[in-house]
Amino acid sequence: MPVAVGSRIAFTARFLGRRLAYTYEVTAYEPGRRLVMQTSSGPFPMETTYTWEPYGEHGDHTRMTLRNRGEPRGFASLAAPAMAVAMRRAQSKDLARLKALLERNT
Template sequence: MKVDVLTETVIAVPCERVAAYVADPSHAPEWYENISSVEWQTPPPAALGSRIAFVARFLGRRLAYTYEITAYEPGRRLVMRTSEGPFPMETTYTWEPHGESGAHTRMTLRNRGEPSGFATLGAPVMAASMRRAQHKDLARLKALLERHA
């Protein structure tokens, strides 16, 4: 069973500012509740082929994984993939101006993957937990960026 979770929000900050902040993985622990640390394995800034190691807690477990940036259109889209562990993932962020003034950003966050082995049994629970976490994370990001706008 595949897991595919898409969430979105509108942030009252111009697109280029939201995209620049989110596309720097060093900021992830500030707005992702479950991510505790980030370590660049290639020199920043984010670019095609960049590798970034993350440590997170999800469903009571410590997870350590390395993402590689596989697509990057600054200000529009960022795709990262990991092939490690029992649950290879792809995370995609998109940003687009929202509203007539251009002062808002519509941001989407999509996580998808296909668990293997024992992890396939928990895929429905994992998807529901991911959806809840992503909504919380986007709300946290929105509050953080709008507070500093």
């Protein structure tokens, strides 16, 4: 099924030793340029934005930018500063793994 505004995507992750399950809804989609998804369920509702843009001398590379925004609830709100650091660390590891996979397949 192709991605479109209104599509729902099940997502699971491990974070701070816990398994988290979310359902994201696509709120904006411009193929090859921008994807925005958000969820209101889980311990900290989030909005995730991916953008892609050409770069390099001939525009022959692609730069992807990933931005997560959210407001923790309940216990998570007490630990927000530590969680922000842990999220950045987890995101960096995920992106490094994705980069390695993409470069291996080219």
